[in-house]
Ligand SMILES: NC(=O)C1=CN([C@@H]2O[C@H](COP(=O)(O)OP(=O)(O)OC[C@H]3O[C@@H](n4cnc5c(N)ncnc54)[C@H](OP(=O)(O)O)[C@@H]3O)[C@@H](O)[C@H]2O)C=CC1
């Protein structure tokens with residue numbers, strides 16, 4: 001059987017370089033291009049790329065995806081910075097290319113996907129919930145895409161359960177002390193040398209707390225999810241948001 005022709009865009013970055021190695025090592029995939037900043041996107045067409053792994057920056061991702069979708073090239077996207085407006089813009093591009101599939105995964109690691117699922121499940125049972133995400137200091141966005149998505153899922157679960165706003169008697173506050181407010185859920189971002197990618201969801205009720213914590217200790221933690229995404233996106237037209245849709249989580 002012929003191999004799936006894959007390109008990595010953002011190939012010289014921290015996760016991009018690891019993705020290049022993972023695609024090269026996969027028996028059923030062929031790495032046909034590894035593009036960095038300044039390289040021509042037309043290379044994707046010239047090399048017959050079927051699926052792109054997009055791992056760049058929030059400033060670059062929209063242009064890269066617009067090119068891919070216009071040329072019918074499927075995409076697996078790890079880059080962060082997704083807003084409703086950006087998703088709507090991508091939806092418009094995809095409507096004009098209905099055969100093309102795009103997976104956006106806030107996090108490719110199985111543990112992080114499960115953290116989101118566990119937090120979403122637990123949210124309805126606790127009065128309070130806050131998120132602490134901890135990353136390496138070279139990360140350009142805060143809060144992390146994973147924390148942002150976790151907060152959205154937790155907030156939706158609370159709304160579904162009919163929970164009121166969280167208790168918080170703060171009257172005076174040094175700006176930022178209570179973190180960012182994502183749909184009513186506080187998200188705190190730590191940037192610390194020595195860390196890679198970590199998240200804690202802390203839930204609190206009368207006389208008890210529950211902490212769900214995940215640690216990515218190496219970029220290799222993201223590779224099985226990227227490879228799964230590539231294999232599945234080529235037969236999944238339209239937009240898929242979250243790797244959980246390609247996993248059987250019960
Ligand atoms: N979903 C997930 O599981 C994960 C997502 N991420 C996300 O992936 C993204 C990349 O992270 P990370 O590797 O740490 O960041 P890096 O800064 O190390 O890598 C980004 C790379 O993209 C390059 N780049 C920027 N613009 C373009 C462009 N237009 N075309 C091609 N290459 C370009 C950069 O080049 P230059 O240095 O020259 O600017 C750099 O080499 C972030 O948004 C991060 O949050 C990271 C890990 C896991």
Ligand SMILES: O=C(O)C1=N[C@H](C(=O)O)C[C@H](O)C1
Nearest residue numbers: 080106107139144145146197
């Ligand atoms: O920049 C990173 O490193 C990571 N980015 C993603 C995010 O913002 O959630 C995924 C993971 O946390 C690593």
